[in-house]
Amino acid sequence: MGTKGERTRSEIIEAAKGLFYRRGFGQTSFSDIVEQTGIRRGNINHYFRTKQDILKAVVEQRAGEYRAILADWDTRHRTPKQRLHRFVQMVAAYRHELTRFGCPIGTLCGELGKEPWESQDAARELFDVFRDWLTAQFEQLGEQKQARARALHLLGRAEGISVIGHVYRDPALVATEVRALNKWIDDL
Amino acid sequence: MGTKGERTRSEIIEAAKGLFYRRGFGQTSFSDIVEQTGIRRGNINHYFRTKQDILKAVVEQRAGEYRAILADWDTRHRTPKQRLHRFVQMVAAYRHELTRFGCPIGTLCGELGKEPWESQDAARELFDVFRDWLTAQFEQLGEQKQARARALHLLGRAEGISVIGHVYRDPALVATEVRALNKWIDDL
Numbered sequence: 422m423g424t425k426g427e428r429t430r431s432e433i434i435e436a437a438k439g440l441f442y443r444r445g446f447g448q449t450s451f452s453d454i455v456e457q458t459g460i461r462r463g464n465i466n467h468y469f470r471t472k473q474d475i476l477k478a479v480v481e482q483r484a485g486e487y488r489a490i491l492a493d494w495d496t497r498h499r500t501p502k503q504r505l506h507r508f509v510q511m512v513a514a515y516r517h518e519l520t521r522f523g524c525p526i527g528t529l530c531g532e533l534g535k536e537p538w539e540s541q542d543a544a545r546e547l548f549d550v551f552r553d554w555l556t557a558q559f560e561q562l563g564e565q566k567q568a569r570a571r572a573l574h575l576l577g578r579a580e581g582i583s584v585i586g587h588v589y590r591d592p593a594l595v596a597t598e599v600r601a602l603n604k605w606i607d608d609l
Numbered sequence: 610m611g612t613k614g615e616r617t618r619s620e621i622i623e624a625a626k627g628l629f630y631r632r633g634f635g636q637t638s639f640s641d642i643v644e645q646t647g648i649r650r651g652n653i654n655h656y657f658r659t660k661q662d663i664l665k666a667v668v669e670q671r672a673g674e675y676r677a678i679l680a681d682w683d684t685r686h687r688t689p690k691q692r693l694h695r696f697v698q699m700v701a702a703y704r705h706e707l708t709r710f711g712c713p714i715g716t717l718c719g720e721l722g723k724e725p726w727e728s729q730d731a732a733r734e735l736f737d738v739f740r741d742w743l744t745a746q747f748e749q750l751g752e753q754k755q756a757r758a759r760a761l762h763l764l765g766r767a768e769g770i771s772v773i774g775h776v777y778r779d780p781a782l783v784a785t786e787v788r789a790l791n792k793w794i795d796d797l
Contacts, residue, residue, distance in 0.1 A: 443723065443724045444723050444724045444725050445635065445720060445723045445725070447633065447635045447636050448635050448723065448724075448725045522722065522723060522724075523719050523722055523723075527719070527772050527776075528719045528720075528723070530772070530775070530776045531711050531715070531716045531719050531720075531772065531775065532633060532716075532719075532720065534710065534711055534775050534776070535631065535632050535633045535636065535710060535711075535716070536631045536632045536636075536710075537632050537633070537636040541775075541776065541778075545776055545777070548773075548776050548777075570785060573773055573777075573782060573786075574786065574789065576769075576773055577766075577769035577770055577772065577773040577786060578765075578766070578769050579769070580768070580769045580772040580773060581764075581765035581766050581767070581768045581769025581770070581772070582765055582769070584715050584718075584719065584765065584768040584769070584772065585736075585761055585764055585765040585768060587718070587719065587722050587729075588715075588718045588722070588729065588733055588736050589733070589736075589761075590729075594761060597758060598761075598762065598765060601762065
């Protein structure tokens with residue numbers, strides 16, 4: 422279970438993760454985190470001096486979760502095509518969250534890529550995790566030269582689906598586009 | 610040229626439009642607009658009481674610009690396929706802005722679709738302008754039943770290209786994906 426300090430730190434990260442997703446990074450204040458966790462500001466500052474420090478921890482947390490999911494898919498699904506379909510199925514499974522708040526990675530990087538932050542580097546790693554895993558799948562499909570371009574194409578398609586689904590708040594639209602992506606994988 | 614009042618109003622809208630794009634809506638303050646225009650806060654408030662009021666005017670301004678561009682394309686390009694290619698060419702032409710700040714419509718709607726604003730409705734019109742025009746092109750291509758779905762697919766692809774291009778700050782990536790989109794149109 423970890424020490425009390427570790428539990429407090431995790432609690433702050435979990436709260437911030439949800440707030441950054443639902444409200445955005447810029448619109449989440451220390452007060453929001455205090456309110457959500459019931460942990461005093463001074464105590465939060467004991468673990469994290471700035472909101473950027475919390476962002477770094479949230480990105481690490483997410484990256485760890487994603488790596489664990491992808492490792493699990495690697496053991497569960499034998500062929501690269503099955504794994505690519507599993508990736509697309511994730512988009513479909515999250516369609517209600519995606520149409521409510523957008524893609525957690527895409528909207529975070531979009532926001533951090535604006536002028537006041539200039540700190541997109543801090544979150545790009547989350548895309549790298551998926552890009553590298555997808556690249557490995559396309560390499561196993563024999564697309565050595567194009568593997569990375571294919572991976573970025575698929576990531577872009579998933580992001581585009583999230584943007585349009587979010588704008589029109591329409592999970593059915595996500596489902597339609599996911600079918601098109603599955604067909605694209607089948608035709609590879 | 611309009612009255613002095615109209616010119617001042619336009620100046621505020623133009624400044625806000627650029628700031629909302631480069632910094633985001635949430636991170637743009639009245640002070641930023643004062644600083645950029647040299648117009649005093651009290652005078653800005655004479656035209657716009659709240660930032661939401663400025664947002665509304667910026668969206669109207671953008672919607673008007675987009676409608677004018679699309680009307681121009683309608684007269685310049687004879688066939689629906691040529692017009693679809695023209696739309697895709699716009700993405701390619703803006704690749705440096707897109708990779709620097711993301712899509713102006715997509716990042717705005719992404720931000721406004723988060724909890725603190727709940728005002729995505731205010732900006733969705735910008736997507737509607739393109740969706741409806743693209744739908745008309747697909748209808749002219751004889752895709753009556755699927756025309757809207759095709760339009761949303763193409764818009765989503767363009768948005769996905771913007772997200773990935775922005776995350777990796779890579780105009781060449783946009784160019785590669787634009788070629789794939791042109792091929793998709795050719796194959797319709």
